[in-house]
Amino acid sequence: MMKIDPLDPLPRIPKSLVMQDYRTLERGRIQKQEVASHRGPTLALRLALSVFGSSPREGIVPLRFFAEENIQIYLGLPSHPLNRLFLFARETTARKIVDAVFPKHRDSRLSSAERFALAENLPIGLEAWLEPIQSILESIIKGGWDPPPIYVLNFRGGKKVPWIARAEHLCGQVADGTHRVLAYTMLGSDFPDISVRARVLSIHPVALAFANGLTLMLRFILDPFRVPEFIKKRFGASACFSPQEIPLSRRTDSEESSRVKRKAALTGQSG
Numbered sequence: 001m002m003k004i005d006p007l008d009p010l011p012r013i014p015k016s017l018v019m020q021d022y023r024t025l026e027r028g029r030i031q032k033q034e035v036a037s038h039r040g041p042t043l044a045l046r047l048a049l050s051v052f053g054s055s056p057r058e059g060i061v062p063l064r065f066f067a068e069e070n071i072q073i074y075l076g077l078p079s080h081p082l083n084r085l086f087l088f089a090r091e092t093t094a095r096k097i098v099d100a101v102f103p104k105h106r107d108s109r110l111s112s113a114e115r116f117a118l119a120e121n122l123p124i125g126l127e128a129w130l131e132p133i134q135s136i137l138e139s140i141i142k143g144g145w146d147p148p149p150i151y152v153l154n155f156r157g158g159k160k161v162p163w164i165a166r167a168e169h170l171c172g173q174v175a176d177g178t179h180r181v182l183a184y185t186m187l188g189s190d191f192p193d194i195s196v197r198a199r200v201l202s203i204h205p206v207a208l209a210f211a212n213g214l215t216l217m218l219r220f221i222l223d224p225f226r227v228p229e230f231i232k233k234r235f236g237a238s239a240c241f242s243p244q245e246i247p248l249s250r251r252t253d254s255e256e257s258s259r260v261k262r263k264a265a266l267t268g269q270s271g
């Protein structure tokens with residue numbers, strides 16, 4: 001009996017639109033001086049939007065998913081700034097990273113300031129990178145916050161898939177995406193039913209295994225002593241996203257909001 005793909009009910013999105021949105025976002029960030037120069041798409045995003053990837057889908061995921069599942073954070077090569085998270089937390093999933101970086105976040109008896117306080121002795125530069133998470137937490141708690149969808153990279157088969165063909169997410173490809181996932185992880189138990197919009201991309205297992213192998217090869221060259229630990233953490237647990245379809249009323253509002261934002265970006269206006 002043929003298995004039904006849980007993503008089948010979700011609307012397809014043209015790959016060209018995903019790349020166009022990415023480039024529009026990068027131009028906007030440069031204009032706002034949020035980044036010094038344009039970031040090129042990662043190898044994973046390029047593969048997902050090539051012939052090696054299936055059609056992107058868009059849906060919603062309950063916030064509790066981020067607190068319950070092992071969402072792999074993209075840490076890059078040893079030279080990547082986010083690798084400092086791995087060096088400090090010795091972990092690669094959002095749940096375990098926030099446990100190390102925000103050690104009191106599970107204690108709801110504390111005030112927000114105490115509960116979401118950063119750990120001591122953070123590496124130089126990491127505290128500044130973590131600052132945006134505080135404003136995201138405040139926005140979620142106050143309500144009415146509707147950011148653009150995060151990008152997530154899916155893989156099929158769950159734990160039966162060979163470790164080399166497991167995926168990490170792609171949320172770092174959108175503004176504050178990695179910050180958002182860490183914030184979602186911390187508040188997933190407090191506000192479990194809040195809907196998070198997600199664009200789900202996928203890569204053929206063979207191509208994904210090749211990309212993962214290439215990354216590991218480069219990591220071994222640059223930081224050989226930590227590779228065994230990294231492999232154990234990075235491929236030990238990965239989440240499979242199965243979003244639900246966006247309700248029609250919310251979809252219409254989101255499409256209108258996206259249309260207005262896109263028009264503002266193209267005309268140079270502020271939205």
